[in-house]
Amino acid sequence: MPAAADHYDGFLSEHYTWMLGGDLGALADAQRAQLSDWGVVPVVPGPAPAAGSLAVDLGCGPGHTSLALAESGFDLVLAVDLSQSLLDELSAHAADIPAVRPVRSDLRTALRDLVRPGSADAIVCLGDTLTHLPTRGDVAALLNDIAGALAPDGTAVLSYRDLTVPLTGTDRFLPVRSAEDRIMTCFLEYPDDYDDYTVVVHDLIHTRSAPEGAWTLHARSYRKLRLAHAWVLEQCRTAGLRVVRDETGPGGAMRTVILRRAV
Secondary structure, X not given: OOOHHHHHHHHHHHHHHHHHOOXXXXXXXXXXXXXXXXXXXXXXXXXXXXXXXXXXXXXOOOOHHHHHHHHOOOOEEEEEEOOHHHHHHHHHHOOOOOOEEEEEOOHHHHHHHHOOOOOEEEEEEOOOHHHHOXXXXXXXXXXXXXXXXXXXXXXXXXXXXXXXXXXXXXXXXXXXXXXXXXXXXXXXXXXXXXXXXXXXXXXXXXXXXXXXXXXXXXXXXXXXXXXXXXXXXXXXXXXXXXXXXXXXOOOOOEEEEEEEEOO
């Protein structure tokens, strides 16, 4: 079974922006408002943003959050992902936005390789990216890297799905989006071979080339980590990150945590 990066680059990337809604500009506008609500803005000593403000978007995908960070006033936004096709899509949209710098890098080493300790005003890791890491140990190590890279008054935001409680029956089928020529559904499977460590995600995408044409199924699977929310919060505290806000999305699975460096 392919790793998450291979799944996205080899299968999901061509559908990813459509899956999110299809309009990167509109997605960036909505994300900018959300970032502001979370307090993710450049440090402002006076009426203008601080010179040299740095934000890092870990697992940026096609880049709507990176675009939102640039629109929020950050001078440099490192948009980090392993999917070259998604980074290429972002590069095309950000051609006239010099603040956005797409970088192909492994999240497990990106902050240590790209960011000076204590220099990042904002670090975001959204869209369930944490669960795409290979092991829980990698998650804990990344949280340590985030704590080390954050500026003293910087802000970090994590969002991820807590999939520790298995879904059953038809609840395992999760509609994603549908249109006249494309339908996407996810199916979750909880195998015994990894106990409670991972969930297998089956992405099912039906497409057709003409309004009256036949539907074609494209399907591929990969594993995601099952991260308990209490465990993630404990790892944040162990890494030296202070939880300043903790949100639960509709249905209770998606969790968002806003963090600052512990004093």
